[in-house]
Amino acid sequence: MKPFFTPLRPPGAVAEQEFLRRCIRCGQCVHACPWQAVRLAGGWGKTRNTPVIVPRHTPCWLCMKCPPACPSGALDASVTSMEKANMGRAIMIKDQCLNYKGGTMCWTCYDRCPLRGKAIILEGGILPTITDACVGCGVCEYVCPEKAITTVPEKR
Amino acid sequence: MPMPTTTFTENMAGLLPEHSIPPERTVSCPSAFAAAAAAAMEAQSSPKAEEARAEASRGATATTEQRHHSPAPRPLPFGNRWYVRLRRPVQCSVFMLFLLLPWLHSQGFVGISGSLYALNVFNVPFADPVSAMQALLGGLVPFSLWAGAGIVLLLALLFGRVFCGWLCPFGLLSEVAHTLRRRFAPPKATPPASSPPTAYRQWFRVRTGLCLLGIILAAWLGFPVLNSVSLPGELSLLSLQAHEGMAAVLVALALPVAVLLAEVLTGKRLWCRVCPQAACLALAAACTQQGFGVAWNATRCTCPRHARMCEAACSLQLPVRRKNGPPRSECVQCGDCVTACAKACTAPQGQALHMGFEKR
Numbered sequence: 001m002k003p004f005f006t007p008l009r010p011p012g013a014v015a016e017q018e019f020l021r022r023c024i025r026c027g028q029c030v031h032a033c034p035w036q037a038v039r040l041a042g043g044w045g046k047t048r049n050t051p052v053i054v055p056r057h058t059p060c061w062l063c064m065k066c067p068p069a070c071p072s073g074a075l076d077a078s079v080t081s082m083e084k085a086n087m088g089r090a091i092m093i094k095d096q097c098l099n100y101k102g103g104t105m106c107w108t109c110y111d112r113c114p115l116r117g118k119a120i121i122l123e124g125g126i127l128p129t130i131t132d133a134c135v136g137c138g139v140c141e142y143v144c145p146e147k148a149i150t151t152v153p154e155k156r
Numbered sequence: 157m158p159m160p161t162t163t164f165t166e167n168m169a170g171l172l173p174e175h176s177i178p179p180e181r182t183v184s185c186p187s188a189f190a191a192a193a194a195a196a197m198e199a200q201s202s203p204k205a206e207e208a209r210a211e212a213s214r215g216a217t218a219t220t221e222q223r224h225h226s227p228a229p230r231p232l233p234f235g236n237r238w239y240v241r242l243r244r245p246v247q248c249s250v251f252m253l254f255l256l257l258p259w260l261h262s263q264g265f266v267g268i269s270g271s272l273y274a275l276n277v278f279n280v281p282f283a284d285p286v287s288a289m290q291a292l293l294g295g296l297v298p299f300s301l302w303a304g305a306g307i308v309l310l311l312a313l314l315f316g317r318v319f320c321g322w323l324c325p326f327g328l329l330s331e332v333a334h335t336l337r338r339r340f341a342p343p344k345a346t347p348p349a350s351s352p353p354t355a356y357r358q359w360f361r362v363r364t365g366l367c368l369l370g371i372i373l374a375a376w377l378g379f380p381v382l383n384s385v386s387l388p389g390e391l392s393l394l395s396l397q398a399h400e401g402m403a404a405v406l407v408a409l410a411l412p413v414a415v416l417l418a419e420v421l422t423g424k425r426l427w428c429r430v431c432p433q434a435a436c437l438a439l440a441a442a443c444t445q446q447g448f449g450v451a452w453n454a455t456r457c458t459c460p461r462h463a464r465m466c467e468a469a470c471s472l473q474l475p476v477r478r479k480n481g482p483p484r485s486e487c488v489q490c491g492d493c494v495t496a497c498a499k500a501c502t503a504p505q506g507q508a509l510h511m512g513f514e515k516r
Contacts, residue, residue, distance in 0.1 A: 018295065020379040021294030021374075022295065024273045024283075024284070024288070024291050024383060025287075025380070025383050025389065026271050027271045028274060030396050031257065031261055031266070031269035031270065032269065039396075039399060039400060040393065040397055040399075040400065040404075042407055042408075043407070044407070049389075049390075049393055069269070069276075071270075071281060071283060072288075072297050072301050073296075073297050073298050074294075077298065
């Protein structure tokens with residue numbers, strides 16, 4: 001169950017424990033994000049003022065501007081390609097998806113995926129299926145009209 | 157005895173109008189005469205007669221030396237403390253900058269990003285050395301963080317703790333609260349101390365100890381503990397927390413407001429004396445006596461020892477009248493003592509305190 005309790009980190013984040021040690025809570029990734037998708041976690045715990053992404057509010061469009069902005073190496077600055085963002089993984093809830101339920105042809109997630117044709121493929125030309133290429137940016141969760149997709153942070 | 161019923165201190169604070177001072181005491185610098193008079197008065201009643209007499213003779217000698225040997229310095233356009241007047245605007249604009257940063261970014265101004273933990277100003281990195289040390293516990297950090305911490309330490313070496321006095325948003329709030337408290341609820345008059353205050357030595361130890369403790373805790377708990385109790389960092393991230401809603405702002409403001417309340421209630425600036433974020437800055441500033449700072453010129457000093465206008469003005473209660481000025485590890489370069497000194501004695505022979513690189 002642990003993955004469900006670690007927040008979704010910006011692209012290029014190192015493993016969660018090391019991330020908490022390295023992140024100095026400066027907010028430069030938040031300023032670097034042109035979509036305001038990276039936000040600061042609240043509360044009083046270890047994760048206070050660390051960057052998180054809440055896909056259902058604003059997903060990450062994988063512009064890859066935050067890893068070079070990080071001064072402390074909590075986001076690996078060498079990660080510059082969308083395929084290596086490694087934030088997490090999207091999970092399809094099939095009994096909510098219109099295509100799986102039948103009757104409506106909705107390919108919104110397939111169309112809007114930043115890694116179009118790689119992370120989500122159409123099985124049999126109809127059923128959207130998430131592959132191992134998915135990096136967990138959360139755009140599909142954001143655009144899905146039925147909220148049939150959930151993004152799970154990378155297990156670290 | 158020509159001494160009126162008012163004391164010397166009141167005269168010096170400018171509470172009396174100019175014409176109420178007898179003309180023979182305003183010839184060159186009234187303070188030397190007043191010092192002599194006050195000392196003579198004290199000599200009749202006080203047990204400190206010897207010290208006061210020595211003090212008065214010293215002041216008088218110094219004034220005579222000044223009159224005969226060194227000409228009055230040429231006045232600068234705004235006095236010798238013109239940059240001290242820039243301090244409040246600088247503090248306010250830094251706080252406003254951090255409050256407005258998200259909006260500025262949305263308007264396309266991306267030259268400055270980050271917070272007071274780590275800042276990027278037109279690709280010049282700045283970093284809090286304490287944060288950098290805690291990040292080091294997680295592994296080798298990129299060069300920009302090293303460079304940023306190094307730049308900040310170099311600035312502290314050259315300019316002293318200007319960060320605390322000129323840039324820190326909590327320093328601004330604390331000073332404003334302290335000033336208001338002093339104005340509306342002035343502290344009870346305490347008898348002047350016979351020796352300069354030395355409590356700052358404890359603050360240095362407490363601050364360094366807190367910093368070391370925080371770093372040990374950070375290594376143990378696995379996250380930068382000191383960044384969770386950093387008031388400047390928290391206040392500079394306020395605008396980003398505001399994006400999360402009012403509840404997040406209240407959480408972010410809880411610690412600063414609690415500390416401010418404690419400071420207002422006690423009437424002392426508690427946090428800034430022992431702020432662990434300043435431990436590295438204090439160490440760097442204490443490395444040299446030659447940098448920017450307040451210097452005290454004993455031959456110009458005309459206040460008697462018990463008057464201490466400069467030390468009464470210092471919100472951190474530091475000893476100012478020492479050979480190299482206030483202790484560099486504690487002084488935040490606010491210049492309150494310089495202003496008080498200039499107000500206390502407007503004669504050209506006065507103004508024993510000077511702020512700058514050169515030591516007069």
